Amino acid sequence: MLDLKSLREDPEPVKTALSRRDPALSADVDRLLEADRRRRELNVQVEELRAEQNRGSKAVSRATPGEREQLIASLKEVSIRLDELQPQLAEADEAVTVLLGRLPNPPHDSVPVGETDEDNVVVREVGVPPAFGFEPKDHVDLGQALGVLDIDRATKVAGSRFAYLLGDAVWLQWALVRYCLDMLTPKGFVPVIPPVLVREEAMFGTGFLPTDEANIYVTRDDELYLAGTSEVPLAGFHQGEILEPGGLPLRLVGYSTCFRREAGAYGKDTRGIFRVHQFDKVEMFSYTMPDASWEEHEFLLSCEEEIARGLGLPYRVVNVCTGDLGASAAKKYDIEGWLPGQQRYRELTSCSNCTDYQARRLGTRVRLPEANQPVHTLNGTACAVGRMLIALLENHQQEDGSVRVPDVLHPYLPEERRVLTGP
RNA sequence: GGGGGGAUGCCGGAGCGGACGAACGGGGCGGUCUUGAAAACCGCUGGCCGUCGCGAGGCGGCUCGAGGGUUCGAAUCCCUCUCCCCCCGCCA
Numbered sequence: 001m002l003d004l005k006s007l008r009e010d011p012e013p014v015k016t017a018l019s020r021r022d023p024a025l026s027a028d029v030d031r032l033l034e035a036d037r038r039r040r041e042l043n044v045q046v047e048e049l050r051a052e053q054n055r056g057s058k059a060v061s062r063a064t065p066g067e068r069e070q071l072i073a074s075l076k077e078v079s080i081r082l083d084e085l086q087p088q089l090a091e092a093d094e095a096v097t098v099l100l101g102r103l104p105n106p107p108h109d110s111v112p113v114g115e116t117d118e119d120n121v122v123v124r125e126v127g128v129p130p131a132f133g134f135e136p137k138d139h140v141d142l143g144q145a146l147g148v149l150d151i152d153r154a155t156k157v158a159g160s161r162f163a164y165l166l167g168d169a170v171w172l173q174w175a176l177v178r179y180c181l182d183m184l185t186p187k188g189f190v191p192v193i194p195p196v197l198v199r200e201e202a203m204f205g206t207g208f209l210p211t212d213e214a215n216i217y218v219t220r221d222d223e224l225y226l227a228g229t230s231e232v233p234l235a236g237f238h239q240g241e242i243l244e245p246g247g248l249p250l251r252l253v254g255y256s257t258c259f260r261r262e263a264g265a266y267g268k269d270t271r272g273i274f275r276v277h278q279f280d281k282v283e284m285f286s287y288t289m290p291d292a293s294w295e296e297h298e299f300l301l302s303c304e305e306e307i308a309r310g311l312g313l314p315y316r317v318v319n320v321c322t323g324d325l326g327a328s329a330a331k332k333y334d335i336e337g338w339l340p341g342q343q344r345y346r347e348l349t350s351c352s353n354c355t356d357y358q359a360r361r362l363g364t365r366v367r368l369p370e371a372n373q374p375v376h377t378l379n380g381t382a383c384a385v386g387r388m389l390i391a392l393l394e395n396h397q398q399e400d401g402s403v404r405v406p407d408v409l410h411p412y413l414p415e416e417r418r419v420l421t422g423p
Numbered sequence: 424g425g426g427g428g429g430a431u432g433c434c435g436g437a438g439c440g441g442a443c444g445a446a447c448g449g450g451g452c453g454g455u456c457u458u459g460a461a462a463a464c465c466g467c468u469g470g471c472c473g474u475c476g477c478g479a480g481g482c483g484g485c486u487c488g489a490g491g492g493u494u495c496g497a498a499u500c501c502c503u504c505u506c507c508c509c510c511c512g513c514c515a
């Protein structure tokens with residue numbers, strides 16, 4: 001959510017920045033400012049009446065019985081006028097809230113303008129795609145042959161875009177999770193297993209509602225939403241709280257199952273487990289001082305790269321373009337890993353600086369001498385297990401169909417599971 | 424699922440229609456005293472919004488779990504919702 005006060009004072013920079021996402025947003029800002037003007041106008045009138053009412057009420061309590069009746073009669077007038085104005089104010093208020101809630105975070109100047117992921121800008125490439133002396137298989141062929149992946153049965157039980165992970169893939173998942181936690185906790189991240197069913201406030205606060213409503217599962221009887229990422233419950237953790245500056249930056253690393261409807265992705269990535277409705281993910285989340293988030297953003301990215309490098313994956317870092325940014329992000333880096341099965345780089349992680357956008361919606365502030373301010377929030381994928389399994393299987397496959405597990409995971413695996421050889 | 428009790432400021436806890444933004448205690452901050460500290464004493468100490476002012480700040484509104492209602496006036500009365508606690512049932 002934007003800061004309405006500063007937007008009033010100087011709308012142009014925000015309009016310019018938002019236009020880089022979508023030129024139509026400039027007009028939305030104008031509509032918002034108009035609604036805000038009306039709201040404040042009514043607000044002044046209502047507050048004046050209320051002040052009169054408050055003064056009058058005190059007078060009533062002090063008045064003699066004789067004066068009382070007349071005073072009450074004149075206050076009744078005030079009360080009636082308030083009854084007329086208040087619904088108008090409520091309406092104006094609602095208009096402002098809706099318009100404000102729909103505006104996305106203005107992108108940072110360094111974000112490239114573009115419409116789709118095709119327009120993302122490559123920041124750097126790290127590692128070299130492996131040269132196989134044979135035709136590399138994709139993760140579906142590898143996984144099924146190794147007996148660690150069963151998609152057909154998942155389709156029978158749950159429908160498309162689901163999978164069973166079996167045997168060594170399960171061990172591998174625990175190893176990946178431990179590897180990430182062991183790397184991140186010394187950097188100050190506190191491990192968290194959060195709720196994955198959340199209320200509307202958390203979904204709104206993180207910016208997934210209203211924009212991404214179509215991609216969120218909702219429970220029918222309890223009005224709870226299934227989180228598509230633990231970013232949601234991790235951001236909601238300090239909802240409505242005022243944090244002390246000494247406690248920042250505050251770093252959490254969540255582990256949770258994630259649920260996504262993938263509406264609008266029909267026909268896209270239908271093979272395998274690249275895009276599924278349910279997967280497990282280790283997610284970093286930071287709360288920072290308002291002036292420290294850009295530094296933290298680079299830090300989170302460096303953590304992601306450390307993990308990818310440790311696992312021996314060739315990857316590139318891309319600066320995600322305006323059209324591909326989520327509503328709450330001011331800037332986002334994706335790490336795209338090389339997938340030999342697809343012969344291209346695909347998104348493995350993403351890392352967003354949401355600046356004060358989520359914090360303002362969530363009411364998470366930091367106590368400062370002049371005035372309390374919204375903190376900045378950031379999130380970054382440490383390991384999306386499903387996609388990481390794809391990358392590991394495809395990059396570390398050998399001619400005989402076996403897969404070598406990277407050394408960094410060996411401490412977490414029994415010796416016989418350090419090379420996947422299948423049944 | 425059935426029955427009962429609650430939700431007040433950073434924390435504890437009073438108030439149960441009229442000077443209540445809220446007693447009292449604790450904590451925190453500042454000061455006096457002290458070589459320093461403790462103790463004692465004194466003072467300060469919620470959030471949000473609007474408005475005026477270049478500014479320090481002034482004025483006003485809202486806020487006693489949330490939203491409605493009654494009333495000239497609600498922390499206090501009524502309704503709905505949310506959450507917490509206790510008992511019974513069920514249960515990983």
